[in-house]
Amino acid sequence: xxxxxxxxxxxxxxxxxxxxxxxxxxxxxxxxxxxxxxxxxxxxxxxxxxxxxxxxxxxxxxxxxxxxxxxxxxxxxxxxxxxxxxxxxxxxxxxxxxxxxxxxxxxxxxxxxxxxxxxxxxxxxxxxxxxxxxxxxxxxxxxxxxxxxxxxxxxxxxxxxxxxxxxxxxxxxxxxxxxxxxxxxxxxxxxxxxxxxxxxxxxxxxxxxxxxxxxxxxxxxxxxxxxxxxxxxxxxxxxxxxxxxxxxxxxxxxxxxxxxxxxxxxxxxxxxxxxxxxxxxxxxxxxxxxxxxxxxxxxxxxxxxxxxxxxxxxxxxxxxx
Numbered sequence: 001x002x003x004x005x006x007x008x009x010x011x012x013x014x015x016x017x018x019x020x021x022x023x024x025x026x027x028x029x030x031x032x033x034x035x036x037x038x039x040x041x042x043x044x045x046x047x048x049x050x051x052x053x054x055x056x057x058x059x060x061x062x063x064x065x066x067x068x069x070x071x072x073x074x075x076x077x078x079x080x081x082x083x084x085x086x087x088x089x090x091x092x093x094x095x096x097x098x099x100x101x102x103x104x105x106x107x108x109x110x111x112x113x114x115x116x117x118x119x120x121x122x123x124x125x126x127x128x129x130x131x132x133x134x135x136x137x138x139x140x141x142x143x144x145x146x147x148x149x150x151x152x153x154x155x156x157x158x159x160x161x162x163x164x165x166x167x168x169x170x171x172x173x174x175x176x177x178x179x180x181x182x183x184x185x186x187x188x189x190x191x192x193x194x195x196x197x198x199x200x201x202x203x204x205x206x207x208x209x210x211x212x213x214x215x216x217x218x219x220x221x222x223x224x225x226x227x228x229x230x231x232x233x234x235x236x237x238x239x240x241x242x243x244x245x246x247x248x249x250x251x252x253x254x255x256x257x258x259x260x261x262x263x264x265x266x267x268x269x270x271x272x273x274x275x276x277x278x279x280x281x282x283x284x285x286x287x288x289x290x291x292x293x294x295x296x297x298x299x300x301x302x303x304x305x306x307x308x309x310x311x312x313x314x315x316x317x318x319x320x321x
Contacts, residue, residue: 009024009025009287009291010024011023011024011025011172011175011283011286011287012024012172012195013168013172013279013282013283014073014074014077014165014168014197015161015162015164015165015167015168016030016032016077016078016080016081016082016161016164017032017078017081017082017085017087017161018032018033018034018081018084018085018160018164018278019031019032019033019081019084019085019164019278019282020164020167020168020171020275020278020279020282020283021073021074021077021081021282022168022171022279022282022283022285022286023046023073023286024283024286024287025286025287025288025291026045026046027043027044027045027046027285027286028043028044028046028073028077028286029041029042029043029044029282029283029285029286030042030077030080030081030282031278031279031281031282031285032080032081032084032085032278033274033275033278034084034085034086035085035086039277039278039281040084041281041282041285042080043285043286046073048065048066048069049065049069050062050065050066059236059240060233060236060237060239060240061236062236062239063235063236063237063238063239063240063243064232064235064236064239066239067235067239071101072097072101075092075097075100075101076091076092076097079091079092079097109224109228111144111148112141112144112145113141113224113227113228114224115144116137116138116140116141116144117137117220117223117224117227118220119137119140120133120136120137120140121220123136130215130216130217131213131214133217134209134212134213134214134215134217135209135213137212138205138208138209138210138212138213139209141205141208141209142205142206142209145201145202145205146263149198149263149266149267150266153266153267159269162267162268162269163268163269163270163271163272163275164271164275164278164279165191165267165268165269166191166268166269166270166271166275167186167271167275167276167278167279168279168282169189169190169191169192169193169196169264169268170186170187170189170190170191170271170276170279171186171189171276171279171280171282171283172193172283173186173189173190173193174186174188174189175283175295177189179294179295179296180295180296180297181280181283181284181295181296181297182280182296183273183276183277183280186276186279186280187271187273187276191264191268191269191270191271192261192264192265192268193264194242194245194246194257194260194261195242195246196260196261196264196267196268198260198263198264198266198267199242199257199260199261199263199264200238200239200242200260202259202260202263203238203241203242203260204234204235204238207234207237207238207241208227208230208231208234211230211233211234211237212226212227212230241256245257280297284297
């Protein structure tokens, strides 16, 4: 009787400028196609704060930690890719990285929290129930989110990033399917993945509708502050759902992941073979030698290896793709 080998590692990643970031097996690698055509790869060790404080690995807490560390990793990789692609002269310092994250969070709070809750006041002539007003606000937030994705998906520069996003998904599918990691095999895989960050964000939007629905309808400032304060709760719940859905064989649970997969039609594009090569190089860099051999990949030379903070391996289940 033939015994199938199980994939021992959880891997995930992110598209960056002209490249792909992958993480797994205690490492994060960012591979970028530079101007002369060859692939540059930065490899760093990852260490999560949850390794030092095990309580942070508990359900609902682990999602908040993983989300924060995933965002940090993503920005570092994006900064590296911008430098390698010739978009920036140097990578962001720790201070610049913190400032960038703070600005991004503030803009997200304005766009997805302040504007929807302010605009809902126009529904007072239709709804009087606080629950109905909160649900209407959630609908507006979801509409803004979908409109934002639709708008950026039509931008010429973003199209290539979304092609690399598709290459990342296809490569992870090929790995999880047992390989081999060849361009032909990867291109035959789906560009839609249930652990995608797009799916996670959609779940965050939907969960927030139900969490915020029962908060009453106080003044505008209180509504904005309460929603921002409860974002860790929403993220923790959403993480647990993604984690469950990724591992469950239940058809009802799988059905709930379909909207996220449909949404990936906006955030992924069919990649070129050269893009798939970059994604394979990035994934190969975070796999142990025996896994590379099993996937039919020659051992890659590790470059620019340096320690960096990151999420634990299960973080791949959130913003994995």
